[in-house]
Amino acid sequence: MADYTDIRLAVRDGVAELTLDRPAALNALTLDMAAELEDAVARVSTDLAVRAVLLTGAGRAFCSGADLRGDAGGGATDVGESLERFFNPLLETLFAMPKPLVVAVNGPAAGAGFSLALAGDVILAGRSACFIQAFTKVGLVPDLGSTWLLPRQIGRGRAMALMMLGDRLSAERALDWGMIYGVEEDDALPAAARALAARLAAGPTRAYAMLRRAVRDGLEGGLADALARERADQREAGFTQDFAEGARAFLDRRAPVFTGA
Structure with a gap:
């Protein structure tokens, strides 16, 4: 694995843990940080030793958004080009x-940090965490997929209010609205997130890959498209060793041992 400046990458027991590592700047995103993160994600995507990925932030914030003091905003560059x-x-x-x-989400997730958190398949937050669509507070529009993801997560009305007003959304309310999966006490969050990632790493990873693709396609297409995708994916999944093992384990009344094959 490559060495990085603004993020950390560690692989343990099938889980790649990616940590945004600019704690003094509340992990504000710079262009370099985005490039490092993209490179790391691309690397773990093809690493056979990695079966699940965990993303979090160092220090007291998950990510405070784009770094307006650096090269990601503040008029220093064309923001659209940076995107x-x-x-x-x-x-x-x-x-x-x-x-x-x-x-x-181990603290505030604001602006692009909010959007980045939404990319998770399973999102946990510490009790003191919060989510802020801070874009309009600096005269910008939501980006990094927020206008596509957030209305689908919590409905148009709530999403529009959050994006226009820039109000703080608590972890508890985010859970109540169905935007995140769970809330943990702050000091328990790292262990809970690692345990959840380890649980996924022990699962049928080929099926997970197809599931991720099917959900994205389903958000973009109609029912007929979803049914066709499900048929194709289920056919492929039905020929995997993981399915054979899962069926045997079910009949034997034991826990399956998935290998991703």
């Missing part, structure tokens, strides 16, 4: 990754 060259490819790489993604 096209760095941030949008990152989001596409995250969604194309064939590994399940757990996001542990």
